[in-house]
Amino acid sequence: MPTLHIELFAGRTPEKKRELVEALTSETCRVLGCEPGAVDIILIDVERENWATGGKMWSES
Structure with a gap:
């Protein structure tokens, strides 16, 4: 069974x-x-203050 x-x-x-x-x-x-x-799908909500891209926090964008 695929799990996403x-x-x-x-x-x-x-x-x-x-x-x-x-x-x-x-x-x-x-x-x-x-x-x-x-098919199982697990959605994980992440707050912007817990996510960074390229060394920058999304909450600061």
Whole structure:
């Protein structure tokens, strides 16, 4: 069973998260030839103060 771990900035609406998991599930099934019930997706909300890129905190951008 494929399990996808997705980290994203906190603040997305439940509707946007639903849209994302539907799209990811569909593509995963298409590429891997599995059933939707076999796909697990774990969304991890991360606050901007806990994420940095290129040595800079996103909360300071």
